[in-house]
Amino acid sequence: MELIRQDFGDAALITVHGKRIDAAGAIHFKDQMRAHIQGGPARIILDLGEVEFVDSSGLGAIVTSMKQLANHQVLELATLRGAVEKVFHLTRMDSVFTIHADSGAAISDLRKTG
Amino acid sequence: MLEMEHATLFHAHFASDPESFGQLIEGLTQAIAGLHPNRDELHNLEILLAEILNNIAEHAYCERNDCPIELLVWRTNGGITCNVIDRGQEMPGGILPPAQNHALNCDRSDLPEGGFGWALVRTIARDLGYERIGGTNVLHFKFTISYLLSRD
Numbered sequence: 001m002e003l004i005r006q007d008f009g010d011a012a013l014i015t016v017h018g019k020r021i022d023a024a025g026a027i028h029f030k031d032q033m034r035a036h037i038q039g040g041p042a043r044i045i046l047d048l049g050e051v052e053f054v055d056s057s058g059l060g061a062i063v064t065s066m067k068q069l070a071n072h073q074v075l076e077l078a079t080l081r082g083a084v085e086k087v088f089h090l091t092r093m094d095s096v097f098t099i100h101a102d103s104g105a106a107i108s109d110l111r112k113t114g
Numbered sequence: 115m116l117e118m119e120h121a122t123l124f125h126a127h128f129a130s131d132p133e134s135f136g137q138l139i140e141g142l143t144q145a146i147a148g149l150h151p152n153r154d155e156l157h158n159l160e161i162l163l164a165e166i167l168n169n170i171a172e173h174a175y176c177e178r179n180d181c182p183i184e185l186l187v188w189r190t191n192g193g194i195t196c197n198v199i200d201r202g203q204e205m206p207g208g209i210l211p212p213a214q215n216h217a218l219n220c221d222r223s224d225l226p227e228g229g230f231g232w233a234l235v236r237t238i239a240r241d242l243g244y245e246r247i248g249g250t251n252v253l254h255f256k257f258t259i260s261y262l263l264s265r266d
Binding site: 020022023024053055056057059060063064066067069082083086087090091092093095096 | 132133136153154157158160161164165168171172218222223225226227228229230231233234237238
């Protein structure tokens, strides 16, 4: 799993390249996210469009990343598909994050603000 | 608990290696394709089994990846019945862990980073039960397949 970051002014789009964020990859994910978040821009959008499955460990890793933000930073999500969207819905974590329906909309939003 | 009136759909013995669980769940998905589960149900079943199997690997077997797990799946009224059997440590207190209902309208720093697993299992599974039989843990549950509800 690799996280690729593109910067748009005061925002960053981080795309997860990998099919699963699960117990096996949760620590790797958290380490990469921490590196992007520390000293990163105010808005960070995490694109999960390639991710087919997030288990409870992966969900915990995403929440951990959110808690590592500085006070002026926000973490938003984009492109939750299938079982990933289900996990966020069933745990009600979809009420905690701003979720963009697709990364295209998130990016154009970034360009407007960034 | 067991409903034996229908045929076994799936029976697998496998090791407690989380890397192999995806393939196992894929095998079960293929085995029940003839019951016409919808996409939503397949997602739920994948989430449910992944959480149950991860819990066995992590807690019952203390992250050892070479211990035996058995999965038995029967066709029962309106869906399937699953038994997941392992030879690891007993559930704490001999009972299923409770679902933790976190308050999510809290400060960012107070959000839960774990405890989602059993909430997912309890939300998705029907008639969830657990028994310690001899040296084995037997977790059993039913799973509804809407296509079958109107036909059984």
